[in-house]
Structures are given as structure tokens and as C-alpha cells.
Amino acid sequence: MRVALQVTCVNDAMFPDTGKAVVRLLRRLGVDVDFPQAQTCCGQPMVNTGYLDEAVPVVRTFVDAFAGYDAIVTPSGSCAGSARHQHSIVADRSGDPALVAAVAQTGPRTYELSEFLVDVLDVTDVGAYFPHRVTYHPTCHSLRMLGVGDRPQRLLEAVHGIQLVDLPNATECCGFGGTFALKNADTSVAMGADKARHVRDTGAEVLVAGDNSCLMHVGGMLSRQRAGVRVMHLAEILAATEETA
Amino acid sequence: MSGTFVGMPAFPTAAREALADTQLRRNLAHATRTIRDKRAAVVAEVEGWEELRVAGAAVKEAALRDLATHLETLEASLVRAGATVHWARDAEEACAIVAGVARDHGADEVVKVKSMATAEIGLNEALEAEGIAAWETDLAELIVQLGDDLPSHILVPAIHRNRAEVREIFRRRMGDVGRPAPDDLTDEPSMLAGAAREHLRDKFLRAKVAVSGANFAVADTGTLVVVESEGNGRMCLTLPDVLVSVVGIEKVVATWSDLDPMLRLLPRSSTGERMNPYTSTWSGVTPGDGPQEVHVVLLDNGRTRALADDVGRQALRCIRCSACLNVCPVYERVGGHAYGSVYPGPIGAILNPLLNGVSDEQTASLPYASSLCGACFEVCPVRIDIPSVLVDQRAAVVDSHRGDRVPKPEAVVMKAAAWTFSDARRLRWAERASGVAGRVLGRFSRTTLPGGRTAAGRLPGPAAGWTGARDLPAPPPESFREWWDRTDGGHRPDDDQEGRS
Numbered sequence: 161m162r163v164a165l166q167v168t169c170v171n172d173a174m175f176p177d178t179g180k181a182v183v184r185l186l187r188r189l190g191v192d193v194d195f196p197q198a199q200t201c202c203g204q205p206m207v208n209t210g211y212l213d214e215a216v217p218v219v220r221t222f223v224d225a226f227a228g229y230d231a232i233v234t235p236s237g238s239c240a241g242s243a244r245h246q247h248s249i250v251a252d253r254s255g256d257p258a259l260v261a262a263v264a265q266t267g268p269r270t271y272e273l274s275e276f277l278v279d280v281l282d283v284t285d286v287g288a289y290f291p292h293r294v295t296y297h298p299t300c301h302s303l304r305m306l307g308v309g310d311r312p313q314r315l316l317e318a319v320h321g322i323q324l325v326d327l328p329n330a331t332e333c334c335g336f337g338g339t340f341a342l343k344n345a346d347t348s349v350a351m352g353a354d355k356a357r358h359v360r361d362t363g364a365e366v367l368v369a370g371d372n373s374c375l376m377h378v379g380g381m382l383s384r385q386r387a388g389v390r391v392m393h394l395a396e397i398l399a400a401t402e403e404t405a
Numbered sequence: 406m407s408g409t410f411v412g413m414p415a416f417p418t419a420a421r422e423a424l425a426d427t428q429l430r431r432n433l434a435h436a437t438r439t440i441r442d443k444r445a446a447v448v449a450e451v452e453g454w455e456e457l458r459v460a461g462a463a464v465k466e467a468a469l470r471d472l473a474t475h476l477e478t479l480e481a482s483l484v485r486a487g488a489t490v491h492w493a494r495d496a497e498e499a500c501a502i503v504a505g506v507a508r509d510h511g512a513d514e515v516v517k518v519k520s521m522a523t524a525e526i527g528l529n530e531a532l533e534a535e536g537i538a539a540w541e542t543d544l545a546e547l548i549v550q551l552g553d554d555l556p557s558h559i560l561v562p563a564i565h566r567n568r569a570e571v572r573e574i575f576r577r578r579m580g581d582v583g584r585p586a587p588d589d590l591t592d593e594p595s596m597l598a599g600a601a602r603e604h605l606r607d608k609f610l611r612a613k614v615a616v617s618g619a620n621f622a623v624a625d626t627g628t629l630v631v632v633e634s635e636g637n638g639r640m641c642l643t644l645p646d647v648l649v650s651v652v653g654i655e656k657v658v659a660t661w662s663d664l665d666p667m668l669r670l671l672p673r674s675s676t677g678e679r680m681n682p683y684t685s686t687w688s689g690v691t692p693g694d695g696p697q698e699v700h701v702v703l704l705d706n707g708r709t710r711a712l713a714d715d716v717g718r719q720a721l722r723c724i725r726c727s728a729c730l731n732v733c734p735v736y737e738r739v740g741g742h743a744y745g746s747v748y749p750g751p752i753g754a755i756l757n758p759l760l761n762g763v764s765d766e767q768t769a770s771l772p773y774a775s776s777l778c779g780a781c782f783e784v785c786p787v788r789i790d791i792p793s794v795l796v797d798q799r800a801a802v803v804d805s806h807r808g809d810r811v812p813k814p815e816a817v818v819m820k821a822a823a824w825t826f827s828d829a830r831r832l833r834w835a836e837r838a839s840g841v842a843g844r845v846l847g848r849f850s851r852t853t854l855p856g857g858r859t860a861a862g863r864l865p866g867p868a869a870g871w872t873g874a875r876d877l878p879a880p881p882p883e884s885f886r887e888w889w890d891r892t893d894g895g896h897r898p899d900d901d902q903e904g905r906s
């Protein structure tokens with residue numbers, strides 16, 4: 161099986177450790193993951209802001225970069241959702257039948273990390289070790305656009321040494337929402353403040369989620385409040401072992 | 406009496422004001438949580454809720470697919486049953502028709518059943534301009550009307566008010582327009598409801614003309630349906646001699662049996678009740694019983710515009726249950742007024758642009774008033790994919806500016822981003838620049854994120870929108886793709902050059 165990593169533009173530029181964690185994790189599980197160098201971004205920043213024409217060349221770059229892979233793994237529920245549900249909108253609008261066909265090929269083969277681990281590799285215990293008090297925030301896109309269900313929790317529960325605590329009002333949006341965080345900064349911050357408060361209420365040392373963008377938002381608030389809570393991507397916890405701990 | 410949404414600022418500005426009102430936020434959080442929990446409990450009782458949603462969506466979708474035919478059938482059935490049917494292209498025509506009926510009967514006042522369509526067309530203000538007083542009889546509408554206030558929720562227009570505020574409004578204003586509130590009025594809900602009942606009784610008994618909307622209009626039987634919780638609507642529908650019903654053309658369903666899924670979906674989604682306490686249906690005129698003259702105003706007011714929108718037309722399935730408002734995290738924090746319309750919340754954010762277009766700034770701000778979290782779609786009883794429509798309406802906003810001589814800064818940024826993201830070499834170059842910026846930032850920054858990473862605190866300029874309340878991690882010196890190159894995808898040993906991130 162040829163497996164490609166779609167690292168996401170945010171991870172590439174801002175959170176490279178997440179990509180490295182995915183590579184370590186998948187290698188440990190025997191998957192020889194490749195990183196197609198031609199990849200850039202899923203196009204979501206443009207699509208979700210309404211710039212559908214602008215997204216056309218970005219989506220084209222995406223499908224070209226990942227053509228020929230059996231599975232495309234991404235550490236982002238949002239980007240997987242974009243590939244699976246939004247690329248067809250962009251392709252339809254482009255009027256290019258080749259793009260429509262290519263999107264229909266890549267979309268269904270794009271998996272968010274927890275889906276890939278649980279559904280494709282059929283593992284829940286990935287042999288991770290992380291002896292900390294952790295709370296999990298299910299991001300909206302993985303929860304509702306993709307429907308990853310409890311896969312991330314099952315993966316986390318199987319981590320050795322972990323103390324997983326429930327996050328109150330977990331399914332409520334953190335308020336990031338891409339350009340929403342800037343266009344409606346006040347509302348976004350009001351939502352983030354409540355999320356940060358709930359995180360603090362758990363007494364967790366670490367907040368984990370499957371999307372770095374949401375973590376950047378909530379983590380930025382927790383840091384400003386000097387809450388002393390660290391944010392980590394799911395991949396980083398799953399990649400952690402006795403040696404790294 | 407009552408305010409107007411005309412001239413409301415765009416959403417971000419209105420939201421900022423609302424967010425500063427801590428009382429409002431407390432009222433909203435409490436009220437939405439209460440209805441949300443009630444809804445969740447009664448929905449969970451229904452086996453096959455999902456199938457019921459699919460059935461509800463199908464009923465409305467079928468009606469919309471052949472809207473012209475169903476409306477003609479409806480008109481014929483209504484006329485056969487003794488009603489007079491009027492067609493109104495817009496708010497102005499609809500208001501004129503209602504005012505004309507009232508004038509024909511020499512009425513200087515009408516009693517009203519809570520109705521979104523009449524709120525949408527600004528009927529009360531239009532009637533007032535003609536010297537006709539319109540009295541709202543729904544408790545929450547009455548609170549809004551007496552308070553010279555604007556509605557902020559579809560189902561509970563006074564959701565932003567608490568009991569103490571309601572008591573104040575009743576004491577201050579009831580006497581001006583009819584029976585005053587009793588002197589010993591407390592803020593006990595039963596006391597408040599009692600005062601409203603006494604106040605309204607005079608009006609019910611006096612009024613010659615009533616105005617209503619309809620939740621559904623059944624084409625084959627010519628039946629209009631109103632569901633409610635208080636029974637005031639039923640008083641209006643049965644006591645006066647003349648009834649005028651203003652009905653959006655999307656309210657039509659083909660057959661009587663189509664009501665079955667709808668009347669099961671609506672109360673559970675809306676009030677969290679298993680069934681509506683009052684369900685009233687009427688077909689034209691019944692000699693000697695109820696109003697002896699019935700007018701039905703079929704209202705377009707942008708609906709055919711929405712119908713012509715391939716993605717957006719599903720918004721016309723909406724049955725105004727308000728479930729999407731109650732689960733919306735944005736609505737919960739800013740309330741309904743920020744949306745500048747009688748249709749607030751997620752449905753308002755798509756319906757207003759669909760009905761009115763996106764040429765004015767206020768309406769154009771609405772599709773962006775969402776984090777696209779998808780909670781609204783999850784609860785919508787007729788499965789309106791609100792997030793997808795939001796994105797599509799954002800595209801409509803962007804497209805409406807494509808001809809601008811001076812592009813908006815946002816458009817410039819998006820085009821530049823798209824250009825960068827269309828080619829990995831360009832992206833690599835941009836990431837290198839951001840890595841350098843990160844190093845510079847690292848020199849100055851005194852903020853460290855838990856875990857050891859350097860972050861930016863408050864920044865000036867465009868970044869202030871983010872860093873006003875959130876620290877921002879400094880970009881790492883090395884991007885993932887650079888790391889991949891340097892270490893051959895992690896196969897070569899990593900040295901400490903690795904960008905700590």
C-alpha cells in the first residue's frame with residue numbers, strides 16, 4: 161500500500177513536529193509513509209472564505225500531488241473534510257471534467273489520522289506511552305464533517321500511563337473557525353475563553369486535539385491566561401514512547 | 406411602538422456591543438441551555454428520529470420542486486372553502502393588502518397571532534402608519550412590543566430579557582396601551598402570565614380583525630395550520646369576525662398527510678415538547694363558526710429569488726423551529742439583535758442573504774457570522790445543510806465584488822495565498838521567509854508557551870486581531886518539508902538544527 165502524508169499547510173509552516181510525529185508513528189506501525197513534495201494546502205482557507213475560483217489551482221495542486229497513492233493520511237480533521245466534501249464543489253465550479261474526476265479519486269482515499277489508524281490499519285493500541293493528565297477536545301470538523309466518532313478517544317485510552325479526563329461541553333466549538341477568528345475576533349475570543357475555562361476546570365496538564373489550528377487558538381488563550389496547560393496534537397501523544405517520555 | 410432593524414451595523418460591530426453586555430450573555434446562555442437540553446431529551450425518545458428528519462426534508466423538498474403547481478392547488482382549495490386569496494410580491498404589497506382589509510371594516514386595531522412572516526414584512530409599523538394599532542398576543546412578542554424592543558429569537562423573541570426586566574416593562578407600559586399591570590406585580594412567571602392574560606383579554610373581546618401567519622398551508626384541502634403553546638393564537642383565530650393570514654409561499658405542503666412528519670418534528674425541535682399544546686387548523690369560512698371573512702395573503706418577498714439558488718433553496722425547507730439558534734455557539738454569545746433581522750442565528754445568516762441578496766454590507770456580513778462548526782445542521786429537523794449554504798453565500802459575497810475597481814484587502818491576501826499554494830516551490834519560499842520572521846520574533850518575544858516554544862504576545866497592525874487576546878506561536882526556523890529534505894524523511898539522523906516547535 162502506497163501511503164502519502166498530507167502534512168497540511170499549517171503544520172508544515174507552524175507545527176512541523178506534528179508531521180514528524182505522524183512519520184515516527186506510522187513507521188513504528190510498519191507503514192512506509194511518503195511525503196509528496198509537490199503538495200501545498202487543501203484549499204480550505206480560500207473555500208471557507210468564499211474564494212472558490214481562487215481555490216481551483218490549489219485543489220488541482222492537491223490532486224496532482226497525491227495522484228497514485230492508495231491512502232492519503234492527514235493529521236487534520238478539517239483538511240480531510242475539505243478533501244472529501246469541499247473539493248468536489250470547487251471542481252464542479254471549475255467546469256474541468258478532468259479535475260472533477262481526479263477529485264472523485266483522491267477525496268475518498270483521504271483519511272484523518274485516527275480514521276487511518278483504526279479503520280485502515282485496524283489498531284487502537286499504537287504502543288504509545290504518555291504518563292500525563294490529558295483532556296481531549298473533539299474538533300468540529302472531525303466530529304461533524306467527517307464523523308470520526310470516538311476513534312481518537314479509543315486511541316488515547318489505549319495509551320500507556322495516560323490519565324484521560326473528560327472535557328465539559330466538549331463538543332462545543334472552540335471558536336477558531338479559520339478566518340472567523342479574525343473577521344469576528346470578538347466572538348471567536350468569547351467562545352475560546354469558555355473553552356479555555358472548561359479546559360482549566362479539568363485540571364489537565366495537556367489539551368489534545370486532532371487539529372493544530374484549533375489548538376493554536378485555545379492554546380493561545382490558555383497561554384495568555386498563564387494557565388500552564390500545554391496543547392499537543394493527537395499525533396504527538398500517539399508517537400510518544402518510553403524513550404521519549 | 407417597536408424598534409426597527411433598519412440601519413443595523415454589520416455583524417462584527419453589532420456582536421462586539423452585544424458581547425460587552427454581561428447580563429444579556431447570562432440570560433442567553435441560561436435560556437439556550439434550558440431549551441437545548443429539553444430538545445435533546447425528547448428527540449432521544451424518538452426511535453428513528455433520523456428517518457423522520459429525512460421524511461420531513463422530503464415533504465418540503467417535494468413541495469418546493471413543484472411550487473407553482475402546489476400554490477395553484479392551494480389557491481383553488483382556499484377559494485372553494487370561501488377564503489379570498491391575495492398574492493403579494495413584496496413587503497409593501499402585503500402590508501397594503503392587510504391594511505386595506507382592516508380599513509374596509511373600519512378597524513383601528515387588530516389582534517395578532519405570533520407570526521414570522523408579518524414580522525419580516527414589518528406589518529405592525531406599516532399598520533401604525535395607517536393609524537391602525539396591531540396588538541401582539543404571544544407573551545414574548547408582547548414583551549418585545551411593550552419594551553419598544555426588537556425580537557432576538559424566532560420562537561422566544563424576548564429571550565434576551567429576564568423576569569425582572571419583564572416585570573419592569575409590564576409595569577411601565579401596559580397602562581399606556583390598555584389594562585395596566587396590577588400594582589402588586591412580582592417577577593413570578595405565573596404572576597407575569599396572569600397580568601398579560603388580563604391585559605390581552607380586553608383586546609381579544611374588542612377586536613374585529615385578527616392577523617395571523619401559518620406554519621403550514623395544505624394545498625389539497627386548503628387548510629392553514631398554526632401551532633402554539635399559549636392558546637392566544639386560537640383566541641385570535643376564532644373570536645374576531647375577520648381573519649387575515651399572511652403566509653410565505655414556502656409554507657405549502659402538498660397533502661394533509663404530509664403534516665404527519667412535520668407536526669412530529671416541529672414541537673420536539675422547537676419547544677422540546679412531544680406535541681404542541683395547541684394545533685389550530687382552518688379551511689376558509691365555516692358559516693356561523695369563527696371568522697366569517699377569511700383572507701390569505703401569499704407572500705413572495707424574495708422567496709422565488711432564494712428558490713432560484715441551487716445550493717441555497719434548501720433554506721426554504723425551514724420550519725422556523727429555532728433549534729439551530731439554540732445550539733449555535735455564536736448565537737449563544739451575541740444574541741439575535743446582532744443579525745440585524747427578524748431571522749437571527751444560523752438560519753438568519755443564510756436566509757437573509759438568500760431573500761435579499763448580498764449587496765448591502767450588513768447582509769453581506771451574515772454568511773461570515775459562523776465558525777462553520779456544523780452544530781446547526783446536526784439538529785435541523787429538515788436537514789438543511791446550513792454550513793454548506795453559508796460557504797456558498799460567502800462565495801456569492803466574494804463574487805459580487807469581483808468587478809470592484811479597488812479590490813478589498815482580503816481579496817488581495819486570498820489571491821496571494823492561492824498563488825503561493827498553487828506551487829510547492831512558492832510555498833517553500835514563503836515558509837523560509839516565515840521562519841526568518843519567527844527567528845526575529847523569537848529575539849524580541851518574552852512569551853514562552855508551555856512546552857517551551859517561543860510565542861508572540863500583543864502585536865500591532867493586522868496581527869492585533871489575533872493577538873489581542875491570544876498568544877501566537879512564533880513560526881519555527883525550519884518547516885516540515887525542509888526537515889524532510891534535510892533528514893531524508895527522518896531516515897538520516899536529526900541534529901539539533903531541528904526547528905524546535
Ligand code: SF4
Nearest residue numbers: 723724726727729785
Ligand atoms: S434551519 Fe432548521 S433548525 Fe433552523 S429554524 Fe429552520 S428548521 Fe429549525
